[in-house]
Amino acid sequence: MEHEQVVRDVTVRLPMASTALEACQWTVTALARYTPAAISILLQVHDRLRCVAATGAWQVCSTVPPETGYDPAGAARLAPRRDLERSIVGRVYASGETAAVADVTADPDHLPVRPDVTAELCVPVLDPAGRPIGVLDLQWSDPVELDRWRETAERLARRLGARIVALGGPPAESRGEKLLRHAAAMTAAATDWDLMTAAIAAARDVSTLSAAVLVLAAERGPRLGAPTGTPGELESRIRAELAEAGPAALSRLTARAHRHGSAYTLGEAGHPPTEDYLPLARAGARTLVAVPIGPPDVGGVLLVADERLLHPDPTTVNLMELLARQAWACLDRLRTLARLREQASSDPLTGLRHTGPFGQRIASATPGRTALLAIDVDGFKNVNDTYGHQAGDRLLVGLARALEGALRQGDELYRTGGDEFVAVIEVSRPEEAVRIAERLTEAARRTGRTISVGVALPHPGESPERTLLRADQALYAVKRHGRDGVHLSAA
Template identity: 85%
Template sequence: MDHERVVRDVTVRLPMASTALEACQWTVSALARHTPATVSILLQVQDRLRCVAATGAWQVFSTVPPQTGVVGRVYASGRPAVVTDVADDPDYLPVRPDVTAELCVPLLGPAGQPVGVLDLQWSEPVELDRWRRTAARLAGRIGARITALGGPPAESRSEKLLRHAAAMTGAPTDWDLMAAAITAARDVSGLSAAVLLLTGRRGPRLGAPTAAPGELESRIRAELTAADRTTLGQLVDRAHRHGSAYTLGEAGHPPTEDYLPLTRAGARTLVAVPVGPPDGGGLLLVADERLLRPDPTTVNLMELLAGQAWSCLDRLRTLARLREQAASDPLTGLRHTGPFGQRIASATPGRTALLAIDVDGFKDVNDTYGHQAGDRLLVGLARALEGALRHGDELYRTGGDEFVAVIEVSRPDEAVRIAERLTEAARRTGRTISVGVALPVPGESPDRTLRRADQALYAVKRQGRDGVHLSAA
């Protein structure tokens, strides 16, 4: 094979290419006339390698994550790779079932930095050394032309949406998710500001801001924060009732009244997209100070983004409910033994008091009036005890009629006074309780402190119930 001719045929049209994509497609087509290999060119787009031109296979990988496969290895290192047996290379990405050898070379810009890779794969004997030299020459010319044309093609809006969707899916909290959705809305739409309005029990509220909102976004948030809930509700209701909307920006046509807070903030371009269901969702607003006319594709992308954001938010809320149910007693709603064990593990010696609580005569209630009456007693008593505790004190149900309060105090007598408040609250429900109090001492395990509180409780039982006893350290 005349490799000089290969280089001439492949590169002759490069100066005529008007885009990097065109240069790559011409290169692949020309190379395919000289070799039966699978030929592909992948360029860096954002944080991945995107296949922009390929031939010679039934299927190729559209994008490749960083440092994945032979192509990722070559791109990351900037050094070519010659694989004489793909079966022995753990990085090989299967493209054809009969491939035996692979040659991959980096496409380098003028400063020597990789902008992509040229990859060839053969299923028949080939002079790899000759092709390596030829591919290196081609890669240099292709890389120079791509750089002259402005570098690899920009990330498309659909690719941006896919990248942001992955970020939203991985968001650990509601706050992180809303910030990711706002960032995505700005990036995909090309507009400078985005806010989320979410419906809650008290009406619509603003979602979490991003870390560094721009001026317009800050002004919009200020206007919506100052607006009454009726105005915010009208904005949300309008979108859910009639669908997405966007501005034409035509002069002489004022906005409807519910959009006035946005125009006062300086928004001249606006896309409004409903989020989630009408009875519990919200609204995504994307805006700009420039007078633009968003196209329907932009609106469609915002609708896809809003749908993804709501799916992720609904999943996070569902997981939170499941965690709460797993950590809570289904009868009283109090946290139970799992969270209690975590809490007492962080007890502060001399300051964290454990109050072991037992309902006096509870078995008699169950035996005489039935378990439903016993359940009602426990629920009523749990509410009464919660009401008698201070803000920040914690109450757990650790057994059938057994509770433990974890409180922070400065002195043992303060813990005793709070325990006495609990006994008074129980009496007001028509029942009595016995309470044992213990404060952890340095070097004592939480389980040992709890045993001392239980022993103090049994001391109350022996003395006639309905009282408080402080355990000696």
């Protein structure tokens, strides 16, 4: 086979390509006339290597991490990757060195595109400065002269790289690819704040508009989502106008989006906004996409805007709708997980945290500063025996609310047993802890019940369990002396 003819055919066609994608496709097409190999070209697009042209394979890897896995020469990883992310393509891109693999079964980074592949040749596509911008990959199932093809492929890759750079470089990330990337970021968000940050960044990036604001449902009516990153001038003005307009205006915006669906401006001058959108117009918005998020009663609305008079085409609106649905799915998941965590760490009767979180809290107790108040309800068994467990439950709920109300902000109350509670408080001296314990006994009396409270402060080097034991012993001292009182552990 005449390798010079291959190079000539590709070289002649490359100057006619008007885009990087055309240059890659013509290269693959020309190569396919001379070899039965499975051929693909992948270029760096944002944070991935994306296949932009291919032929001759049952399956083609659409995206590959631009990092490497296995170094055949050193038999070691060049960069840490999970097994499923290793590839010869990523290795070649990261190292800028050609890989000629005569036996693909000997290379753990080989990604088969056909079951009969025996050899693979992967060469970097370099820019004129010698930096990788992609790779050209060929895989054969028949015997092949790899050394001869290596020289040809490297020559073609150099010419292709120069033409791609002359045409402005690898293609920009499409809006669909951006949405996919941002969807992954939203899925990975660990908190509502992280999710809002990711959603707003996605809305700006995918729509290409300059401002994005979330309006979310809350117990007291719709509210503006927390600002994320460094909002631009228009976004800051929109937030200020909506905040000044108040909850009623946010409710109208949200209700409109959920009643009528997504809406967008046509970017034409001389057409006044409807009343619902006046706050945005006052802020300087001339282009707007409004998309509902989630169900009407618990969701909200995504507002994406710009000062320029633009014409957001229906595709842009569709992408914002997909983004809003993904954002809601992620937000709903986070809220569900938060509820499950709360249920797992809270007493279902009183709503107080229970033994698990209590153990974590006392483990961080500060010697001489953190006081433990062991609390027991006096005569509780008699209530259960005389009036039944429902009456006992009502007593515990009422008492829990009374004790919470008597504590200071930042103090913590746990239910650790049937009628047993523990308060964890930060104090400057033991007398302060005793005064707070006495406030609790007074609050209990106002409910018609009495409690006994034992107080203990951790000693240096003392385990949390030992401190709690001393608080319990102080509590039993109160019980022995007639109940309804406070006792401070001295030892």
